[in-house]
Every structure is written in C-alpha cells, then in structure tokens.
Amino acid sequence: MTQNTLNNADYRAAVLSTESKPEALNFGPATLLVALNMAIAASVALDQVKRAIYYGRDMDQKKALDAINVMQSAGEALKFPIGTGRYRDPQDVHFFMQNLPEEVAKNLNPEGLDLRLLHAAIGQFTEAGEFIEGIVPTLLGQPVDKVNLLEEQGDSSWYGEIALDALGYSREQCNFANIKKLTDKKAGRYQKGAFDSNAAIDRDVSAERELLEEGAAQ
Template sequence: MTKLIDFDAYTDGAKRTESHREPSTASLTNFMDALMLANLAAELLDLYKKDLFYGRGIDAAKREEILTHMANTINGAAGPNDLPTDPGVPNVNPRLLHAVIGKFTEAGEMIQALGEAIETGNLDIVNLAEEVGDDKWYDALLLDELKKLSGGSITIDRVLQTNLDKLAARYPEKFEGRLAITRDLDAERAILERVAS
C-alpha cells in the first residue's frame, strides 16, 4: 500500500524541483495576447460546462462574442519581429506567474487527453493521473507563495475549508443547477475574504 503524503511534505518536495530562473524578456504584447486567448478559451469552455452540467443552455450571442474576440486577437497579434521597443514582461512575482501559467498548461494537457478519449473511445488514465500530479505541483508552488505573501494565513487547509464554506452558502441543501447560475457573488466574496484574515 502506498503511504499517504500530506500537502506540506508534498510542497517541500515540489520546491526542491522548482525553477528559480527569472522570467525572460518575452514580448509583453505577445504574452498579453496569449493570456487573452487563454482567458477567452476558458470562457468558451465555461459556456459548455454550464450547458452540460447546469442545464443553462448555450448563450449563442456570448459564444459568438467570444469567438469574434479570439479571432480579432489572433488577427491583430504582433509577430516576433514587429516589436522592436516592446518592454518585455514586467516584473511580476515569478513564482505566481510560473504557477498560474503552469496550471493552465497542465489543464490544457488534460483537455487534450479528454479530446483524444472522445475521438478514440480510449482514456489514457495513466497520462491523466500524471497531469493531475503536475497540476498539484503547481498548486504547491502557488500556495507556498500565497502563504508567504499573506504572512502565513493562506494555507491549504484554510483554502479547502473556505471553498467548502462558499459551496455550502451557494448550495444550502445540495447541488441545484439554478443555484449554480444565480449566485450571490457578494456573499461568496465575503466568505472567500476570510482565507487571508
């Protein structure tokens, strides 16, 4: 039987393999285009999630708006040689930058595995499990940095409990699709703010 590992021990192991390289001077304009496209892709998938699991239906106008914005971003994107005076990615916390981008790229690999399973009928559970582990590696770095930035108040235990508290406020009895759509965002934010207090 495999020994269970707690998240703090996992974080210590993850930090051992963390890159400490400062971000390069990648083009800020191109980087912001990539962030915009990632955000739009997430918004588009969110429309489908809400249709598939909450019964909301696809908002055709919103879908078209997202696709148009994506196309405009791609068509207006600067090429690598079009930015001689581009200042590069600004001095952002490199650990947060690395962790957040890493989580998105790992999610992309999970989406790729899901797409392959839909196309072939075969799910590679070993690959999917690996991507879950990689995602947790980025969670470890992200939470470690948030813990430092919050003076120690943001911990995995507090994050998980706060998430359960938010969900209990959203779904007092059990999951209901209508409650997933008609959320009290102000009340949820008040609960979420407790994590850093």
C-alpha cells in the same frame, strides 16, 4: 497493500525544491498580455460549454461568440512577434497598437508582475489543456488512460501548490475556504449541501467573497 501516498507538507517541500524561479520576465509584456487575453477568452468559451452540459442551461451565445472573436483577433496579433522571433522584445507594445486600447498600452508595466503566480497560472492552464487532450480519445471510443490523466492532474496540483505558497496559504486553508464558499449554511452557493443548477448560475458574488475572506483568515 500499502498505498503510495505523500502528505501535503512533504509534497509542498518537494514542489518548491523543483520550482523554476527566473529572475526576470525576459518576454515582451504586450505579447504576454495578448496571449493571456487569448487564454482567458478560451476559458470563457469553454465555460459556456460546461454550463450547457452540467448546469442544463443554454449557452450565452453572445458571450461565447465574443470570446471566440477575441481568440481569433489575439491569434492574428500574435503571429508577428512569434513568427519573427521578437516575442522577447521589451518594447513590443508597438506591435499591438491596433489591438490594445491606448490606455492599456500606455499603462502596460510588467514590474508589478509576480513571476511565481504567472508560472502557476500558465502552468495550470496548459495542464488543463493536456488533461482535456487526454479525454478526447474517449470521445472517439478509446478507453480512459488513467495513468496519463493522473499525471496531468498531478502536474496541475504542482502548479497549484506554487500558487498557494506564493499567496501565503496552505492547501488546507484553500480547501476550507473553497468548501465554505460552496456550502456555508447562511450564504454559501449550495446552502443545502448539494448541487443546484440555479444556484450555480445565479451566484451572489459579494456574499461568496465575504465567505472566502472569512475562510482565508482562518
């Protein structure tokens, strides 16, 4: 039986031909910043769940609760611009004077924002949410919908390909750098080539950065 496959060069070409490329942000920068901070906080809280399940470690309760508090605060702050339809206001920083540090509000400037990377970041985050949504029914006794999860994983890959193109890397370079960071015999996270829960938590971030830089230069 013939497998339905697509090589990565052709895949990237197809991705780029279907990519949306707006010329301007057209969204309130402060509203965006608060929304992104809420997303980061959600990922931090869920990362603690991941560590408890897969690394056999207790949750860092303070870190998780701090993240939940950020989500709650950000959610409340976003109600005004979203509820009033003023989320595109380019001067929206005054909506958030009680939520943003003065220095952050003063220096907020979307001019340096790469819209392609933003697209990839938000897209991969939302697709991860849809992937999670797809596995929730299995927690309630339903079978896995493999086609749905394949769709969500494919959509996440689509956004990932945009990120790599915007950064100037190939998928193969990304794969190489990632595995080098994890399994390099001298400084990799899992130097023995297998998962280690202690190494997963007690990471040498500086050494990993060096490995990534080496991998990215290949």
